[in-house]
């Protein structure tokens with residue numbers, strides 16, 4: 001493998017990514033027993049960092065994992081990580097697992113967690129992606145019932161995204177029992193009659209940090225914003241479809257299952273949200 005030349009953090013040590021090693025008995029490796037976060041950095045500043053920390057704390061609570069660092073500790077770690085990378089735009093990834101223990105499903109007693117963090121230069125969505133949009137395919141949501149936890153057990157997401165890739169698409173739009181949930185690694189937004197609509201923030205989706213952000217942007221630019229369940233036929237007949245995630249920010253979906261969404265081009269609500277999104281990022285430049 002062609003290793004990125006970057007420094008990472010592993011259990012209190014700073015070392016080149018290629019040299020960071022964990023045990024084969026790590027419960028993250030054995031069970032997917034861990035949680036993670038992905039934080040975008042713009043102009044060398046983490047974006048909505050406290051929201052990411054709050055989500056991480058919640059994930060930790062929900063799986064009964066002691067958070068190894070307090071907020072000041074996470075701030076210090078992430079600041080140091082950003083300093084190791086020259087790029088102005090980066091992605092911070094961190095994950096905490098329930099540590100290394102004899103293979104047994106129950107939680108091990110007194111085992112310290114494994115704490116890993118890395119940063120990668122981040123290329124924001126390209127002009128082509130913004131102007132031409134993405135293609136998506138629909139798929140039954142076959143994941144577990146606690147999608148609200150940002151777990152490293154990501155097989156469901158991997159299979160959904162691979163399904164999209166094999167169908168020449170960029171993302172899978174998932175439906176559970178005929179109701180819209182989310183993408184493989186993104187939240188979905190439907191626009192109908194000028195209103196932006198998102199799926200309920202329940203256990204069936206991960207509430208993205210950009211979920212709340214889209215709500216704020218809608219308020220700011222005067223786009224009506226609604227949260228409710230969406231039937232498949234409503235999604236298929238929508239005017240616009242968009243996704244949000246840390247890595248893809250906000251991008252329009254112009255085709256679903258090979259059929260055009262709306263008129264098959266990025267729509268007006270997307271254009272306004274995109275501008276508001278970029279404006280919010282520009283504030284970090286100062």
Ligand code: PMP
Pocket residue numbers: 038157182183184185186187205206207208209210211244245246247
């Ligand atoms: N849903 C899922 C399943 C995801 O994996 C992600 C991205 N991690 C999101 C939604 C969007 O979350 P965020 O805006 O915090 O990137």
